[in-house]
Amino acid sequence: MSKPQRAIPSVPSGNVEYTAKVKEINERMKAQIPASLRLSESILDNLPVDVTEIPKTCGLLTHHELAITELDATDLRDKLAQGKLTAVETVTAYGRRAAIAHQLVHCLVDFFLDETLDRAKELDQYFVREGKVVGPLHGEQVPIKGRFASGGFLSLFEISKDDCLMIKILRELGAVFYVKTNQPQSINHLETVSFHGRTLNPYNTNLTPGGSSGGESALLAMKGSPIGLGNEGGGSIQDPCAKCGLYGLRPTSNTMPKGGYLHYHKTNDGSVAATGPMCRSARDINLFFSSVRGTQPHLKDQLSIPLPWSVPDKLDRKLRIGIMMHDGVVMPQPPMLRALKVAYKKLQASDEVEVVDYLPYEHGLGYDIIREIYFEDGGATVRGMLEEGGENILPLTEWVISPPHTFEHTVLQSWNLRYRRDQYKQAYLDYWNSTGCDVILCAPFPGTANPHDMARYWGYTAIFNLLDYPGVVFPTGLKLDPRVDVAYESTEAMSEADKYFRDFCKSAAILCDHA
């Protein structure tokens, strides 16, 4: 067998109409990749599990294109502003690399490089004429006018009549859009498998790129994009960034405009998702946030709050960092715990910070509350969407809309649930204040990137979505090491979910070769 290491599970199926439509959508997508960018059969037949080097070795990209796509968004902004790069060559390089990435990790759901080059030409002409760029951002991907969009179900697949507000703002800032990326069925997975197919982790295609923005994280890890946009209500920015070695910010809700974003629950406002950047450098988070906030989105978006974006001044005391080794529900798997310990030691050695142990405050209770909030309708909307599209339910979708967390609420039960939410949030804030911490550090997920379809606990990110505290993920530079990351320190599971993670860690050890 030529591909022994690849163990990629299947994608959703459905009825006859579903199958026909999905075939059409997939063929349309395939046809969008130009013949000149197709990977040879000899490459495709002999893929390693780590496909991140293939753009460099496949011979389809020039040295110049490879050099451009190695730059982060801040560097690109600078070189564009200095006239050292044109918009056309930048967008072309990224578009070509994205096309290659898609053939390796199935991250895209739409590709429209040719259409978008007209806009890039305009930007270049503006630059020649005015001697400056239109705005700081050239290169992005999100739902846009005239392109197909869906909320995670085939039944919602349709052409968008208008740009959402964020797209309008990014266009004003000079952004150019050339692809759209994959999300999971129902959007509510830390996984990325939908009627568009399954997205793979570029560093190990047997693993998930995370979710729900896993098409985005896979594309970024392949350097097919300099910066991307996620929307997180449970982990959808931080999880895929963590699992693909990226930087990501889930800001406090309503600090970034979400007007016009799609969601099949209209409007479950019990817990509010927040949109933010997925990046390849920490400074790109600042670039994105300061650029968008600089347009004063609160003047255009009914939900946005007029909070200024500022990086705080250095404190006149040590920054107090709490390190949370576990959340009291699921113990981080050995490689994650090792990374936390490395961070602990490094921080302790610094003169600028004070490191303390941070104990979780009833994270299990908080997780139960937000899980109950997600589907107050008992999952009826999800089931209806699936039925309408003739689409079979995936195991992770079934899991997320099942009891005990999911059941049909009356309005009174919903109000009481939200009251419990507010009581919890107040108690947590009081607790937080009692610790005196400025910031805490913890794992974003109990493990490194996991085998497909296994992420059945979101507590490490969901809890801060419930609390609406901002969260940033960043790569540690460490990787799972099977010689070191052998066993848990304790053998006793803290919960059913903990036991689940301990079990799959054992069974999947061979596959887990990348953090």
Place this chain on the structure above:
Amino acid sequence: MSKPQRAIPSVPSGNVEYTAKVKEINERMKAQIPASLRLSESILDNLPVDVTEIPKTCGLLTHHELAITELDATDLRDKLAQGKLTAVETVTAYGRRAAIAHQLVHCLVDFFLDETLDRAKELDQYFVREGKVVGPLHGEQVPIKGRFASGGFLSLFEISKDDCLMIKILRELGAVFYVKTNQPQSINHLETVSFHGRTLNPYNTNLTPGGSSGGESALLAMKGSPIGLGNEGGGSIQDPCAKCGLYGLRPTSNTMPKGGYLHYHKTNDGSVAATGPMCRSARDINLFFSSVRGTQPHLKDQLSIPLPWSVPDKLDRKLRIGIMMHDGVVMPQPPMLRALKVAYKKLQASDEVEVVDYLPYEHGLGYDIIREIYFEDGGATVRGMLEEGGENILPLTEWVISPPHTFEHTVLQSWNLRYRRDQYKQAYLDYWNSTGCDVILCAPFPGTANPHDMARYWGYTAIFNLLDYPGVVFPTGLKLDPRVDVAYESTEAMSEADKYFRDFCKSAAILCDHA
């Protein structure tokens, strides 16, 4: 007959247990007024409809006490800070005037001047010791630890176990509490009649003081308090302030801390009430807001937003003021329309502003949405509270929980309702931006203070609660003039609600002698 002008309708009734409990509560309240402050029978038997002068003429207050209670909060703050007044003499003067006010307009539900004087003494000792005051606010009333509280129903009447966060903050700022004031059954009236009895408008006891914070507005108008606190989700600050000639601010929600406030709907977060000051001068709004925000309440309250309080700099262009003569649903009654026209002319004469006509954007639709949001449970909670307390429903409570606006929603209907809310808010914001207005001026209610129990339309304040735009009311200095305010300009009603207001304006013309 000795009291021909007084036409005060009855208060709620109930079953035997209700009647017994209410009797006990009323007797307790009566007994709290010291014998030395009781108004003579000769005064009580010959009350005019305007009772605002009685504190001065009744002979129970000294000249010094009268002088103190004429001052607004800012003046009090200054004189306390300069050592020209002590906390004890200030609180005593206000407490004594409040006791007299209560006998005239039934504004209080609790009176605890003696207990609170200990705190005032501490503040004075602190001042003597430290040469400065603890904080800027000495004098306030809101629900507090160890005092009775209720959410508008006898069934919720109980002793509070703790101060709410706002009280804690105000205490830190040096505030002293000596009374609690009346609110209506269910809180959801622009009226103030509860198991505690009925509060009257001090300027004309045949009229309402507005609601739901009508106990507060009546007390302020009687100068029994320098500053008060309201909580508005439909009109509960602006309406009573407007109807008693006061200043009031309903800020954007979550800019002021509400942690620990009582509400029998826990948590209907479809529309969020906002708490703010009720004052006797415009500058006192600034005093209150800047003092409370200065304590950084967002660090303690899970819902509060860290927005700084600032009075904007003067614009380098004219301020653009839109004047909305009517909301397209209910035409302001003749005296209100006259006041708007006076304001229009005055503003037009100013060099600093540009005045334009502001047309309402589908206010009827917005009003329908927020009315539907208030009782998504179909009013079941309200009916349950009444039943539990053996309390009969009042006509205005029945009105507010009746169809078409009120019916039992499923969670899906609730989500869809909130989606319609967000769509409306976005459309309104787009419209607002298209007008270019910085601020608009309109009536806060279709009429001046109305005869009791007749306020069956809240559109002028409720719409801005739905939109969550801040609103300020202020007195115009004008009063209803039966010689001038004779008839509507047009005879055609815009809606059923409009017809209702036209009819009662005719029938109640004799009573409407104060704006």
